[in-house]
Amino acid sequence: MSPRMDLDARSREVFQRLVDTFVETGEPVGSRTLSRKMSVGVSPATIRNVMADLEHEGLLYAPHASAGRLPTELGLRMFVNGLLEVGAIDAEERTRIETMCQAAGRSMEGMLEEATSLLSGLSSCAGLVIAPKADAPVKHIEFVHLGPGRALVVIVEANGVVENRVVEVPPGVPLSALAEATNYLNARLAERTLDEAREAVLGELETDRSLLDDLSRKVVAAGLATWSDDRSGAALIVRGQGNLLNDVSAAQDLDRIRALFDVLEAKEQVLRMLDLVIGAEGVQIFIGAENDLFTLAGCSMIVAPYRNGREEIVGAIGVVGPTRINYRRIVPLVDYTAKVIGRLIG
Numbered sequence: 001m002s003p004r005m006d007l008d009a010r011s012r013e014v015f016q017r018l019v020d021t022f023v024e025t026g027e028p029v030g031s032r033t034l035s036r037k038m039s040v041g042v043s044p045a046t047i048r049n050v051m052a053d054l055e056h057e058g059l060l061y062a063p064h065a066s067a068g069r070l071p072t073e074l075g076l077r078m079f080v081n082g083l084l085e086v087g088a089i090d091a092e093e094r095t096r097i098e099t100m101c102q103a104a105g106r107s108m109e110g111m112l113e114e115a116t117s118l119l120s121g122l123s124s125c126a127g128l129v130i131a132p133k134a135d136a137p138v139k140h141i142e143f144v145h146l147g148p149g150r151a152l153v154v155i156v157e158a159n160g161v162v163e164n165r166v167v168e169v170p171p172g173v174p175l176s177a178l179a180e181a182t183n184y185l186n187a188r189l190a191e192r193t194l195d196e197a198r199e200a201v202l203g204e205l206e207t208d209r210s211l212l213d214d215l216s217r218k219v220v221a222a223g224l225a226t227w228s229d230d231r232s233g234a235a236l237i238v239r240g241q242g243n244l245l246n247d248v249s250a251a252q253d254l255d256r257i258r259a260l261f262d263v264l265e266a267k268e269q270v271l272r273m274l275d276l277v278i279g280a281e282g283v284q285i286f287i288g289a290e291n292d293l294f295t296l297a298g299c300s301m302i303v304a305p306y307r308n309g310r311e312e313i314v315g316a317i318g319v320v321g322p323t324r325i326n327y328r329r330i331v332p333l334v335d336y337t338a339k340v341i342g343r344l345i346g
Contacts, residue, residue, distance in 0.1 A: 011054065030067075034047050126240045151178060300321060300325045302318050
């Protein structure tokens with residue numbers, strides 16, 4: 001069932017102000033409250049008639065016999081599609097987002113964690129981000145001795161993102177073997193991605209075993225292993241789940257939030273979020289049952305893709321919260337954060 005968009009001006013204003021009030025308070029909205037918010041004086045009796053018509057259209061419902069009205073998921077979809085007036089991000093918020101997302105000297109994961117935490121705080125929702133398999137060309141790689149049997153692999157990508165990984169190496173491996181492994185890999189990176197370099201190096205090692213001594217070969221193999229498995233798919237970062245508990249007013253709401261927590265814990269399920277925004281333009285809004293990931297949780301998700309320098313969608317960032325999420329404020333926050341991330345990853 002699609003929401004109707006042919007309401008008259010009075011019905012549209014009543015509905016819009018009801019949704020705005022619901023988002024603000026989370027409570028059913030009555031006719032007397034709306035009569036004080038209308039741009040032109042309208043009696044509570046007239047508003048009650050309008051609300052009855054909106055309820056008949058499936059846009060509103062009454063949670064209790066004598067209560068005010070709440071928007072249905074169908075009504076929220078109509079509001080988002082045709083009545084939502086997106087606000088603007090103020091200069092202070094832009095500066096905070098820009099500053100917190102700066103990737104200089106920080107790993108890709110660290111930058112995305114900062115962005116997600118900030119978005120969670122600004123929206124009072126749970127923030128989540130899809131960090132996909134990285135495919136940026138590698139500029140430099142280096143092995144650093146950490147102690148017996150351990151080395152740090154420092155990977156610097158062409159876009160400036162730095163990744164640090166600890167690997168196991170043969171005990172007693174000399175510094176010369178680490179240096180030889182470093183030089184060997186750097187000579188073969190040639191602006192390749194890690195996956196491309198791994199494939200080429202493995203092939204070379206199999207066909208010509210005289211290029212490296214045995215210990216250096218084992219160091220190279222350990223380095224290759226760091227990106228063979230854990231780089232095969234996307235990862236999910238979730239921050240600020242506790243925000244979802246700040247405004248729980250009923251046992252039913254608590255049950256919904258618990259159900260949402262269960263969904264977020266099953267991270268492989270939420271990773272499907274990226275599929276929802278592939279090929280999409282800008283911010284996507286999923287309300288309640290429209291998104292089968294959160295059907296049981298009665299929640300809404302606002303998510304936007306972020307792109308690399310080649311305009312390819314490489315990830316997605318957004319928030320999830322109750323259906324009374326502040327769409328007007330959060331849509332531009334998500335949109336701007338996604339654009340900042342895309343710009344920084346290059």
